[in-house]
Amino acid sequence: MRAVIAEDSVLLRIGVVKVLEMAGFEVAAEVGDAEALLAAVEEHRPDIAVVDVRMPPGFTDEGVRAALVIRQQWPGTSVLLLSQYVEERYAADLLSAHTSGIGYLLKQRVADVEEFADTLRRVATGGTALDPQVVSQLLVRRHSDPLDRLTPREREVLELMAGGRSNAGIAGQLVISESAVAKHINSILAKLDLPKADADHRRVLAVLRFLGVA
Secondary structure, three states: OEEEEEOOOHHHHHHHHHHHHHOOOEEEEEEOOHHHHHHHHHHHOOOEEEEEOOOOOOOOOHHHHHHHHHHHHOOOOEEEEEEOOOOHHHHHHHHHHOOOOEEEEEHHHOOOHHHHHHHHHHHHOOOEEEOHHHHHHHHHHHOOOHHHHOOHHHHHHHHHHHOOOOHHHHHHHHOOOHHHHHHHHHHHHHHOOOOOOOHHHHHHHHHHHHHOOO
């Protein structure tokens, strides 16, 4: 079976390559970002792609978004997401749309090399493998208001946004830097599952969601 690996950490990528080769896979390509991953899958049409969730350039959800593309355009390629985090925004879409050839494991839970190799083979042949923590977090997400996922500080920032404050105004009110405000806003937009759009439009959508009208 053929595999493609997408992992920005060189050391971890080398380790995954070794495990795959020990498990009998041929590693057709190893890349460090989502764009290169899609190109490699298109070229090699592997049985499985092992994908880190957060990769350059944004280190947010590039891997899981690429996984969605892979499963839509090349359904014969299975995908195993391997991450330090549960990326909820697109993971639920991925897992609900595809019931076979999908895996999502947390890196810190992968301790047994042989067990991991068995998981790779199972997913590559159409099976599924979901970390229990991934399942529990997605179930919580399904039954909760997205606003409930915001931290107290993020809710403060969103409330000030709703009051028409600029980033500078929010920074002055909360006595934090403008860069900290920008990071809070990016986190808010992600947690509210807002569609990709220009920054100003997403900001308005976040305020409407906060006010309960969107």
